[in-house]
Amino acid sequence: MPSVKPIEYAEASPxxxxxxxxxxxxxxxxxxxxxxxxxxxxxxxxxxxxxxLKQIMAPGALDPLTKELLYLAVSVNNGCxxxxxxxxxxxxxxxxxxxxxxxxxxxxxMANETNRFSDGYRIxxxxxxxxxxx
Amino acid sequence: MPSVKPIEYAEASPxxxxxxxxxxxxxxxxxxxxxxxxxxxxxxxxxxxxxxLKQIMAPGALDPLTKELLYLAVSVNNGCxxxxxxxxxxxxxxxxxxxxxxxxxxxxxMANETNRFSDGYRIxxxxxxxxxxx
Amino acid sequence: MPSVKPIEYAEASPxxxxxxxxxxxxxxxxxxxxxxxxxxxxxxxxxxxxxxLKQIMAPGALDPLTKELLYLAVSVNNGCxxxxxxxxxxxxxxxxxxxxxxxxxxxxxMANETNRFSDGYRIxxxxxxxxxxx
Amino acid sequence: MPSVKPIEYAEASPxxxxxxxxxxxxxxxxxxxxxxxxxxxxxxxxxxxxxxLKQIMAPGALDPLTKELLYLAVSVNNGCxxxxxxxxxxxxxxxxxxxxxxxxxxxxxMANETNRFSDGYRIxxxxxxxxxxx
Amino acid sequence: MPSVKPIEYAEASPxxxxxxxxxxxxxxxxxxxxxxxxxxxxxxxxxxxxxxLKQIMAPGALDPLTKELLYLAVSVNNGCxxxxxxxxxxxxxxxxxxxxxxxxxxxxxMANETNRFSDGYRIxxxxxxxxxxx
Amino acid sequence: MPSVKPIEYAEASPxxxxxxxxxxxxxxxxxxxxxxxxxxxxxxxxxxxxxxLKQIMAPGALDPLTKELLYLAVSVNNGCxxxxxxxxxxxxxxxxxxxxxxxxxxxxxMANETNRFSDGYRIxxxxxxxxxxx
Numbered sequence: 001m002p003s004v005k006p007i008e009y010a011e012a013s014p015x016x017x018x019x020x021x022x023x024x025x026x027x028x029x030x031x032x033x034x035x036x037x038x039x040x041x042x043x044x045x046x047x048x049x050x051x052x053l054k055q056i057m058a059p060g061a062l063d064p065l066t067k068e069l070l071y072l073a074v075s076v077n078n079g080c081x082x083x084x085x086x087x088x089x090x091x092x093x094x095x096x097x098x099x100x101x102x103x104x105x106x107x108x109x110m111a112n113e114t115n116r117f118s119d120g121y122r123i124x125x126x127x128x129x130x131x132x133x134x
Numbered sequence: 135m136p137s138v139k140p141i142e143y144a145e146a147s148p149x150x151x152x153x154x155x156x157x158x159x160x161x162x163x164x165x166x167x168x169x170x171x172x173x174x175x176x177x178x179x180x181x182x183x184x185x186x187l188k189q190i191m192a193p194g195a196l197d198p199l200t201k202e203l204l205y206l207a208v209s210v211n212n213g214c215x216x217x218x219x220x221x222x223x224x225x226x227x228x229x230x231x232x233x234x235x236x237x238x239x240x241x242x243x244m245a246n247e248t249n250r251f252s253d254g255y256r257i258x259x260x261x262x263x264x265x266x267x268x
Numbered sequence: 269m270p271s272v273k274p275i276e277y278a279e280a281s282p283x284x285x286x287x288x289x290x291x292x293x294x295x296x297x298x299x300x301x302x303x304x305x306x307x308x309x310x311x312x313x314x315x316x317x318x319x320x321l322k323q324i325m326a327p328g329a330l331d332p333l334t335k336e337l338l339y340l341a342v343s344v345n346n347g348c349x350x351x352x353x354x355x356x357x358x359x360x361x362x363x364x365x366x367x368x369x370x371x372x373x374x375x376x377x378m379a380n381e382t383n384r385f386s387d388g389y390r391i392x393x394x395x396x397x398x399x400x401x402x
Numbered sequence: 403m404p405s406v407k408p409i410e411y412a413e414a415s416p417x418x419x420x421x422x423x424x425x426x427x428x429x430x431x432x433x434x435x436x437x438x439x440x441x442x443x444x445x446x447x448x449x450x451x452x453x454x455l456k457q458i459m460a461p462g463a464l465d466p467l468t469k470e471l472l473y474l475a476v477s478v479n480n481g482c483x484x485x486x487x488x489x490x491x492x493x494x495x496x497x498x499x500x501x502x503x504x505x506x507x508x509x510x511x512m513a514n515e516t517n518r519f520s521d522g523y524r525i526x527x528x529x530x531x532x533x534x535x536x
Numbered sequence: 537m538p539s540v541k542p543i544e545y546a547e548a549s550p551x552x553x554x555x556x557x558x559x560x561x562x563x564x565x566x567x568x569x570x571x572x573x574x575x576x577x578x579x580x581x582x583x584x585x586x587x588x589l590k591q592i593m594a595p596g597a598l599d600p601l602t603k604e605l606l607y608l609a610v611s612v613n614n615g616c617x618x619x620x621x622x623x624x625x626x627x628x629x630x631x632x633x634x635x636x637x638x639x640x641x642x643x644x645x646m647a648n649e650t651n652r653f654s655d656g657y658r659i660x661x662x663x664x665x666x667x668x669x670x
Numbered sequence: 671m672p673s674v675k676p677i678e679y680a681e682a683s684p685x686x687x688x689x690x691x692x693x694x695x696x697x698x699x700x701x702x703x704x705x706x707x708x709x710x711x712x713x714x715x716x717x718x719x720x721x722x723l724k725q726i727m728a729p730g731a732l733d734p735l736t737k738e739l740l741y742l743a744v745s746v747n748n749g750c751x752x753x754x755x756x757x758x759x760x761x762x763x764x765x766x767x768x769x770x771x772x773x774x775x776x777x778x779x780m781a782n783e784t785n786r787f788s789d790g791y792r793i794x795x796x797x798x799x800x801x802x803x804x
Contacts, residue, residue, distance in 0.1 A: 002256045003356050004366065005535040031262070035248070038255045042370030044457065049248065049377075052450055056240045061233035066200055067241050070207045074245035076790035077211045079347050079615050082252035082259055083245070084792060088539050089263040098540065099195035102578030105790050106190045107201050109585075109783035111208035111217070114169070114183065116779045118216035120746035121172045122136050122754060125216055128167070129223040133407040137758050138768065139669040176772035178591065183779075186584055210388035213481050213749050218390060222405050232406065236444030239388050243381035243451075250377045254344035256352060267541040270524050271624050272634065273803040301530070303516070306523045310638030316722055317516065317645075323714065324508045329501035334468055335509050341472045342513035345479045347615050350520035350527055351513070357531040367463035374458045375469050379476035379485070382437070382451065386484035389440045390404050393484055396435070397491040401675040478656035481749050486658060490673050500674065504712030511652045511719075515645035522612035522641050524620060538792050569798070571784070574791045585784065592776045597769035602736055603777050606743045610781035613747045618788035618795055619781070625799040635731035642726045643737050647744035647753070650719065654705060654752035658672050661752055662703045665759040 006037035016040045019050050026054060033086060068094045073108050140171030150174045153184050160188060167220065202228045207242050274305030284308045287318050294322060301354060336362045341376050408439030418442045421452050428456060435488060470496045475510050542573035552576045555586050562590060569622060604630045609644050676707030686710045689720050696724060703756060738764045743778050 020032050039046040057067050068091040075083035154166050173180040202225040209217035288300050307314040325335050336359040343351035422434050441448040470493040477485035556568050575582040604627040611619035690702050709716040738761040745753035
């Protein structure tokens with residue numbers, strides 16, 4: 001059970017509804033997921049988070065699918081269940097196939113394994129990996 | 135200082151040299167980075183890790199640059215300094231521009247922020263995010 | 269389902285009951301939450317943990333509400349569901365309002381975002397941030 | 403060495419300088435720390451991050467010192483060295499005494515210990531900890 | 537609900553069945569747990585993960601029980617619910633008593649507490665802890 | 671540089687000296703490592719932490735070497751540099767060979783890989799892994 005009551009559209013303030021409307025329009029959907037309905041409890045955070053997310057996930061030097069894959073990888077890494085479920089759905093919608101999910105998981109698993117080797121053996125950074133702008 | 139002495143090519147056993155040779159041939163480089171020189175201390179882990187990494191990072195449903203970006207995102211998320219340095223270099227070699235790095239960091243940061251919101255408010259997973267194969 | 273059976277008051281040893289009694293007396297409540305009933309399985313850990321907790325959460329240079337907020341922030345950060353639920357309840361009891369919870373979550377989320385930026389870009393510590401006691 | 407070159411005021415674009423100026427004016431200081439000089443590399447992230455931070459850390463239901471303590475606690479929890487150094491300095495500036503730091507660390511340490519107990523024993527959430535808004 | 541459908545033995549490909557057969561023969565059991573049935577979706581990862589696990593968990597310089605305790609400690613530390621449940625069962629099968637579990641949890645909790653102290657106070661590594669092979 | 675000045679024996683209060691003396695007597699050494707010299711800044715935490723550590727790391731159902739291996743595994747997992755360095759030294763002193771370290775690292779790496787698979791695919795806990803005390 002969430003710590004605060006999700007706020008439905010019908011009971012939302014005009015400021016919250018404006019964000020809900022923009023989420024639905026931007027995503028071309030007709031419902032709001034629990035994440036936003038809980039954040040609505042703090043309208044400033046709701047607005048700031050949605051606007052940041054919208055800007056960050058828009059196409060740029062990286063395409064939207066790549067961004068969704070990165071988002072999912074971090075969510076898996078953090079063991080966040082809601083985020084893993086919602087961003088698996090989002091990544092599939094953006095074009096992630098089962099094979100891509102399998103490869104994403106393999107990279108995430110492998111990185112976690114080698115990260116522990118690097119930290120555990122206290123491996124020194126090779127000079128060749130340092131940028132040379134100094 | 136690493137916990138065990140890195141093993142240089144000149145002092146390596148034939149089994150270790152065979153892995154070193156394959157790393158240099160696969161990556162078309164003429165040196166071995168510290169990660170492998172420390173793992174060489176345990177030849178079975180060296181061989182298994184290199185062969186897994188070679189298989190996982192090869193082109194597949196995801197292209198090599200996307201895989202490097204995912205690897206870097208996880209390394210950043212784990213706060214692993216060696217891995218962040220080495221995979222920033224690897225990602226740049228695979229084609230990551232400064233703008234791509236900036237967007238990767240923005241996604242990683244944002245995902246960490248919203249992951250905490252989801253866990254902190256104990257948000258329930260929406261039914262729409264569940265797969266329907268049951 | 270927990271890994272070991274929670275130990276109810278009626279079936280507890282005198283040593284465990286003594287800790288349970290002190291928890292109820294200190295907190296002015298008439299029940300014991302699952303955390304302690306599971307730890308009771310290892311009486312030395314039960315006693316040590318309760319005594320440490322009692323000492324640490326008592327008023328000091330920081331007031332009890334601030335301590336509860338810190339405890340909750342760490343629990344959220346670790347994605348610990350039991351701890352997030354129990355310390356949200358404890359923080360509310362100590363005086364946390366909905367607005368305080370919203371601000372706590374905003375700080376926790378923001379800190380996670382900027383922590384990843386710092387680690388990801390491998391930012392150097394400014395000399396001005398170092399203490400000058402040397 | 404950071405992954406991208408910090409951008410000094412003299413070489414910054416007008417958009418970056420505007421953020422730098424606002425940071426210095428808001429904080430009543432005459433220098434910019436490395437965090438912002440590295441983020442300046444991606445002006446949209448620099449602006450968004452600074453504006454979010456300024457809003458989040460302003461006085462609200464929680465006072466600025468409490469917010470700094472929470473920020474530091476999360477940074478310690480993530481093992482982020484830059485953030486721990488910079489937010490220790492920020493918290494001291496906001497009024498954190500040595501005794502407060504000692505108690506903050508005691509709470510952070512204790513929360514990490516009990517979080518592992520809760521996750522490790524898979525302790526069930528007590529009904530009494532659930533909110534009753536349903 | 538898992539993100540991909542677990543693959544039962546009856547519907548598995550010969551390559552997947554070969555791994556399932558080896559798991560059951562090695563472990564002297566007649567069923568396959570969900571972990572492998574989900575990984576079966578990506579046969580290369582299934583095979584690589586099982587073969588790595590079989591090699592790593594075999595008796596060596598460390599006995600199988602010690603290895604299971606280490607595996608459980610890491611799973612607890614990551615807050616991974618599936619892994620904590622399955623490796624608690626595996627460790628019990630390998631000989632872990634309730635008292636051993638209690639001591640494992642005490643060490644894991646203590647290590648998390650002191651890890652935060654070390655990172656939080658930015659404690660410098662004593663020269664005596666460095667190996668002297670240089 | 672640490673956040674607070676380490677307290678040397680010569681300048682320590684009698685209460686702090688008593689803990690230092692007990693550490694040196696228990697460990698049969700004639701020096702104090704930085705961890706305790708920094709904690710000495712908060713004598714209650716110094717005393718509580720040392721006494722907890724002494725109790726937890728004493729021989730019990732698990733032998734001291736196994737406890738040191740668990741402590742090191744958690745420290746590696748948290749990416750804590752001080753703890754990894756100091757507990758690698760402590761584990762070697764307790765009898766950890768290079769081969770044991772190699773196997774510990776392999777288990778820690780593998781557990782991190784499979785933990786991410788379990789969380790990432792949202793794998794359901796098999797009924798057979800649940801204890802049957804209900």
